Amino acid sequence: MVSHSGRKWCWLGCHFIRHNCRVESEHVERFANHSARTDVALLALRIASGLAFFYHGAAILFGMFGGPGPERFAIDHRFPVVLGYLIGLAQVASAIAVLAGAFVRFAAAALIVVMLGAIFVVHLPHGFDVSNGGIEYALTQLLIAFALLLMGAGSYSLASRLPAGLKRL
Numbered sequence: 001m002v003s004h005s006g007r008k009w010c011w012l013g014c015h016f017i018r019h020n021c022r023v024e025s026e027h028v029e030r031f032a033n034h035s036a037r038t039d040v041a042l043l044a045l046r047i048a049s050g051l052a053f054f055y056h057g058a059a060i061l062f063g064m065f066g067g068p069g070p071e072r073f074a075i076d077h078r079f080p081v082v083l084g085y086l087i088g089l090a091q092v093a094s095a096i097a098v099l100a101g102a103f104v105r106f107a108a109a110a111l112i113v114v115m116l117g118a119i120f121v122v123h124l125p126h127g128f129d130v131s132n133g134g135i136e137y138a139l140t141q142l143l144i145a146f147a148l149l150l151m152g153a154g155s156y157s158l159a160s161r162l163p164a165g166l167k168r169l
Contacts, residue, residue, distance in 0.1 A: 036155075038151075039155040040154075040156070041154075042148070042151055042152075042153065042154030043101075043154055043156040043157075045144055045147065045148065046098050046101060046148065046153065046154075046157075047099065049095075049098060049111075049141060049144045049145065049148070050095045050098035051095070051099070052095075052141065053091045053092075053094060053095035053111060053141070054091070054092060054096070054099070056091055057087075057088050057089075057090070057091025057092035057093075057094075057095055058088075058092055059088075060087055060088035061088025061091070062088070070084035070085045070087075070088050072084075073087070073088070077121070077122060087114055087117075090110045090111070091114060093110075094107035094110045094111045094114075095107075098111075098148065100158045101153035101157020101158045101159050102153070102157065102159055102161075103159075103166070104148050104152055104159065104169075105148070105149050105152055105168065105169055106169045107148075108148040108149035111141070112145045112146060112149065115138050115139075115142035118138045119139060119142065123135040123138050152168070
């Protein structure tokens, strides 16, 4: 513990906390359990979102899973063909990063851009309901990407094996 003007800082696992009184072992254990649950929740979000983005990105970029491929995707949405390649690449590369837990914040930022485009350019005219082509699913993926941008990969990731300067990406 480090004392600073009557308040104490205590290292608990991976965070410092500031408190006025002695930290009891049950508080340390509760904090550690909360941190472990958060890491498991982040892993679950990364797997669910990463698999979905890989599926959709591979359908766009490679025409896998019965997808259109980049040219057809671009034509269907009246985009330049290069945009079809960029959207597919952003989804596939970001999905791999999210699944691996490396460069998650960078990947989440790319996915946020893709999802904002999907919401405003493609889905918004169809309302909210996903069965009508609405924003429901794209908004969910946008919010998951935003949560990953804020929280990072969590402990169950490859980020811990990266050099210090790259861990926060």
